[in-house]
Amino acid sequence: MLHACFVRSPLARARIASVDVEKACAVAGVRGVLTGADINGEVVDLWYSQVGPDVPRTPLPPLAEGEVRFAGDPVALVVADDRYVAEDAAELVAVDYEPLDAVVDLHAALDSDSLVHEGWAGNVCAELATPTDHLAEAFANAAHVVETEIHQQAYVACPLETRGLVVEWSPADGSLSVWASSQSPHDFRQFASRLLGVAEHKIRVICQDTGGGFGQKINAHREDIVLLLAARHFPAPLKYIEDRRENLMASSSRRESGRVRMALNAEGVVQAATIDHLSNAGAYPIPYPLISSAAVGAIFPGPLKYQLGAFSTKCVFTNTPGLTAYRGPWEFETLAREVSLDAAARQIGVDPAELRRRNMLSRHDLPHTNALGMTLTDMTPLETLELALEAVEYEVFRQEQDEARAQGRYLGIGISSYVEPTTTNMPHHGSEGATIRVEPSGTVNVYLAGGSAGNSLETTAIQLTADALDVDVGVVNTVQGDTALTPFGSGTAGSRSGSMVAGAIRETAAILRNRIAEVAADALGVRAEVIEVAGGSAFVEANPINALTLAEVAHHAYFGKDAAGGLEASARYHTQAPNLWANASHICTVEVDIETGLVRILRYVVAEDCGPMINPNVVEGQIAGGVVQGIGGALLEHFEWDVDGNPLATTFVDYLLPSTTDVPIIEYLHMEGSPGPGPGGFKGVGEGGAIGAPAAVANAVADALSPFGVELRELPLSPATLLRHLADGGAG
Amino acid sequence: MSEHEISVVVNGARRSVRVPSRLSLADLLRDKLGLTGTHLGCEHGACGACSVLVNGEVVRACLMFAVQVDGDEVTTIEGIGSEDGVLTPVQAAFRDCHGLQCGFCTPGFVVTVTALLERNPAPDDGEIRTALSGNLCRCTGYQGIIEAVRSLRSGVEHAD
Numbered sequence: 001m002l003h004a005c006f007v008r009s010p011l012a013r014a015r016i017a018s019v020d021v022e023k024a025c026a027v028a029g030v031r032g033v034l035t036g037a038d039i040n041g042e043v044v045d046l047w048y049s050q051v052g053p054d055v056p057r058t059p060l061p062p063l064a065e066g067e068v069r070f071a072g073d074p075v076a077l078v079v080a081d082d083r084y085v086a087e088d089a090a091e092l093v094a095v096d097y098e099p100l101d102a103v104v105d106l107h108a109a110l111d112s113d114s115l116v117h118e119g120w121a122g123n124v125c126a127e128l129a130t131p132t133d134h135l136a137e138a139f140a141n142a143a144h145v146v147e148t149e150i151h152q153q154a155y156v157a158c159p160l161e162t163r164g165l166v167v168e169w170s171p172a173d174g175s176l177s178v179w180a181s182s183q184s185p186h187d188f189r190q191f192a193s194r195l196l197g198v199a200e201h202k203i204r205v206i207c208q209d210t211g212g213g214f215g216q217k218i219n220a221h222r223e224d225i226v227l228l229l230a231a232r233h234f235p236a237p238l239k240y241i242e243d244r245r246e247n248l249m250a251s252s253s254r255r256e257s258g259r260v261r262m263a264l265n266a267e268g269v270v271q272a273a274t275i276d277h278l279s280n281a282g283a284y285p286i287p288y289p290l291i292s293s294a295a296v297g298a299i300f301p302g303p304l305k306y307q308l309g310a311f312s313t314k315c316v317f318t319n320t321p322g323l324t325a326y327r328g329p330w331e332f333e334t335l336a337r338e339v340s341l342d343a344a345a346r347q348i349g350v351d352p353a354e355l356r357r358r359n360m361l362s363r364h365d366l367p368h369t370n371a372l373g374m375t376l377t378d379m380t381p382l383e384t385l386e387l388a389l390e391a392v393e394y395e396v397f398r399q400e401q402d403e404a405r406a407q408g409r410y411l412g413i414g415i416s417s418y419v420e421p422t423t424t425n426m427p428h429h430g431s432e433g434a435t436i437r438v439e440p441s442g443t444v445n446v447y448l449a450g451g452s453a454g455n456s457l458e459t460t461a462i463q464l465t466a467d468a469l470d471v472d473v474g475v476v477n478t479v480q481g482d483t484a485l486t487p488f489g490s491g492t493a494g495s496r497s498g499s500m501v502a503g504a505i506r507e508t509a510a511i512l513r514n515r516i517a518e519v520a521a522d523a524l525g526v527r528a529e530v531i532e533v534a535g536g537s538a539f540v541e542a543n544p545i546n547a548l549t550l551a552e553v554a555h556h557a558y559f560g561k562d563a564a565g566g567l568e569a570s571a572r573y574h575t576q577a578p579n580l581w582a583n584a585s586h587i588c589t590v591e592v593d594i595e596t597g598l599v600r601i602l603r604y605v606v607a608e609d610c611g612p613m614i615n616p617n618v619v620e621g622q623i624a625g626g627v628v629q630g631i632g633g634a635l636l637e638h639f640e641w642d643v644d645g646n647p648l649a650t651t652f653v654d655y656l657l658p659s660t661t662d663v664p665i666i667e668y669l670h671m672e673g674s675p676g677p678g679p680g681g682f683k684g685v686g687e688g689g690a691i692g693a694p695a696a697v698a699n700a701v702a703d704a705l706s707p708f709g710v711e712l713r714e715l716p717l718s719p720a721t722l723l724r725h726l727a728d729g730g731a732g
Numbered sequence: 733m734s735e736h737e738i739s740v741v742v743n744g745a746r747r748s749v750r751v752p753s754r755l756s757l758a759d760l761l762r763d764k765l766g767l768t769g770t771h772l773g774c775e776h777g778a779c780g781a782c783s784v785l786v787n788g789e790v791v792r793a794c795l796m797f798a799v800q801v802d803g804d805e806v807t808t809i810e811g812i813g814s815e816d817g818v819l820t821p822v823q824a825a826f827r828d829c830h831g832l833q834c835g836f837c838t839p840g841f842v843v844t845v846t847a848l849l850e851r852n853p854a855p856d857d858g859e860i861r862t863a864l865s866g867n868l869c870r871c872t873g874y875q876g877i878i879e880a881v882r883s884l885r886s887g888v889e890h891a892d
């Protein structure tokens with residue numbers, strides 16, 4: 001096995017005057033060094049299935065050529081017999097950089113003389129705006145106009161297992177094997193096929209036990225691209241596992257900013273609202289970022305009833321790592337809306353829970369077409385709010401808060417409600433296949449594309465299959481994450497897996513049950529119509545005494561006199577609805593120590609509606625993981641750069657993930673009463689926790705500090721930030 | 733690069749290996765001895781995924797050199813689990829309480845919790861959280877992990 005190590009730019013922006021690999025190549029054990037000049041020209045076709053080939057193609061060189069565009073930009077690949085040697089040699093690659101002014105700040109980028117990419121004026125990667133004229137009257141007549149500005153720092157997915165892959169090119173038959181840490185094995189194969197011009201069936205992608213993804217591992221990154229290209233240069237398996245520093249500085253960076261305006265009438269009912277949104281595309285976004293930015297605007301009305309809305313969004317190139325998906329990529333809409341609602345409540349002098357009651361949709365208001373034209377269905381926004389308020393004993397908390405304040409202790413409560421489009425029917429995500437095979441012994445295997453990165457797809461598949469065939473879970477096994485064995489499916493993304501896998505298994509199991517009935521009927525000498533398949537056997541309803549076990553049916557199917565066709569079925573499911581809407585209300589209570597600026601979370605309640613739960617442990621596990629990522633985003637995690645674009649948090653000592661001492665016990669309330677239009681009524685739940693949490697925490701902290709007239713407008717709410725606001729004693 | 737002959741008992745078996753002086757203990761275990769249950773989440777000593785026992789004490793295998801364990805006893809997750817696949821009580825509790833999702837952090841947590849419970853069979857909630865605060869998990873929000881440890885403490889009723 002050969003090992004690869006990247007040479008990365010130490011500067012955020014510089015011209016590459018020369019790259020000298022001679023010394024590195026001379027190191028014993030080094031097999032070769034590749035630069036952009038060696039491999040960039042080998043790209044055949046490079047686009048992402050998620051967005052298709054027709055969106056504008058933003059620059060994406062495998063290795064930097066001519067110019068480096070963020071600190072961490074890969075410039076060369078060193079391949080050696082072992083990792084230690086590869087790293088030694090990487091240090092000997094001499095790159096002559098001529099520094100250029102870096103574009104780092106999101107707002108300044110728009111007016112900067114420096115362009116991250118030649119030909120992209122104003123550093124605008126993508127933009128979209130809806131008309132605003134129809135809002136003028138509502139704002140002119142409003143009893144209250146509330147304006148807020150919110151900045152969300154860069155924070156990153158940070159799967160505990162970094163990115164990495166092993167590639168092996170077999171020149172004899174022109175085939176490629178890839179062991180990838182990916183959320184989407186089949187899409188990785190399609191991508192590799194296009195990139196290399198190698199037929200899809202000559203590529204096998206295997207993804208087993210991926211150690212967390214959270215969006216970062218949906219699409220192939222530049223490092224993956226380079227390894228795929230490098231495979232054909234080295235006649236041996238080639239391995240690249242990035243280290244944590246690389247993962248932090250080079251994998252992704254979501255960073256957003258927004259200005260919200262809300263017009264409310266005298267009763268505190270929102271009449272109209274707008275958001276002007278900026279999103280950091282970084283230097284090399286993957287994929288085209290307008291999709292998630294437009295979602296910020298379109299979902300911004302969230303669970304609110306108002307009918308007059310508009311948005312604008314700009315994705316801005318900067319000399320920072322490229323934007324990639326992170327759990328709930330449009331989460332900023334919830335942060336911006338919910339923080340603005342609390343600001344409005346304080347400005348008007350209405351309790352924030354009461355303000356929401358006056359504005360939120362209840363299940364009886366649905367379907368509802370929001371101010372941006374999205375039709376919301378099958379949800380319980382107001383109902384989850386009431387459930388969460390009751391669980392947290394809102395009124396009691398307000399009394400405790402008053403008492404605590406009298407003693408100089410500062411408690412706060414924050415609400416955040418959101419609606420979330422799960423299982424979106426994008427062409428690439430709307431279809432999923434399954435094969436279910438009853439083996440000759442009567443045990444069952446279900447084959448699915450997979451892409452589990454810790455989201456329990458294996459458990460879910462086994463459970464759903466056992467239910468669909470009415471057999472014991474103990475006899476079901478699942479095979480996933482290998483393109484050579486499993487039907488096509490597009491992996492873990494967009495909170496789609498539970499519902500799509502359920503659909504694929506339902507369609508397939510229906511065919512297989514018929515087949516079981518046919519074989520059993522044949523064996524029993526009756527018509528298939530009278531056969532019942534239940535409890536792990538097949539029998540004539542009127543005469544269960546002659547029941548055949550599944551093993552006996554399988555024996556007939558494989559070895560009986562008319563054995564043809566065995567006992568397996570394959571089918572695909574196509575989702576019909578544009579989205580399966582899920583929703584939740586989060587409520588968080590905190591105590592803020594005004595001497596140290598430290599925030600302690602006291603309680604965290606989630607009332608959610610993901611439809612009927614396939615497995616409550618899995619649902620709650622997904623919510624918990626997401627909530628804690630959101631808490632990290634609100635309080636701790638900050639991927640920061642200095643003015644020159646040097647990253648300041650490249651270890652877990654500087655980039656603070658929540659630990660056991662930072663997190664509360666999370667309390668869950670489930671509202672299963674509004675099933676979605678998909679199979680089983682199941683709706684997605686993978687991302688919501690991370691969407692709701694930042695706003696709930698931010699609102700709780702702002703509520704705690706409201707006696708000081710502090711309005712919090714930037715995350716994370718670190719002790720230093722809070723102390724600064726307290727010292728300023730006002731808006732900041 | 734100087735090399736050294738070291739002798740170390742790993743999961744009960746004595747191993748003699750020649751190692752470069754700069755080889756980390758984690759890389760010795762994973763790459764030279766094939767014990768890939770020890771995971772590397774940061775290689776900065778901050779995440780705890782690489783936790784192993786050296787002479788019964790929890791250490792971070794990414795922060796030690798292989799030469800430092802010459803003459804010592806090392807226990808990895810493979811040595812804590814049984815060869816026949818029967819889960820230890822700690823492993824079983826993690827499974828029962830949904831204490832793992834992707835499982836990448838899990839070996840480090842199991843090693844840490846095993847050592848904690850040997851030292852303190854009935855840790856209170858605060859002690860559990862403190863003892864685990866050096867192990868990072870990005871998937872579970874720690875809910876199932878903490879619940880797993882609570883379910884294991886002896887002689888103590890569950891209390892919130």
Ligand code: FES
Pocket residue numbers: 771772773774775776777778779780781782783792793794795
């Ligand atoms: S890998 Fe050793 S502490 Fe993270």
Ligand code: FES
Pocket residue numbers: 160211212454831832833834835836837838868869870871872
């Ligand atoms: S289970 Fe994935 S990091 Fe802990």
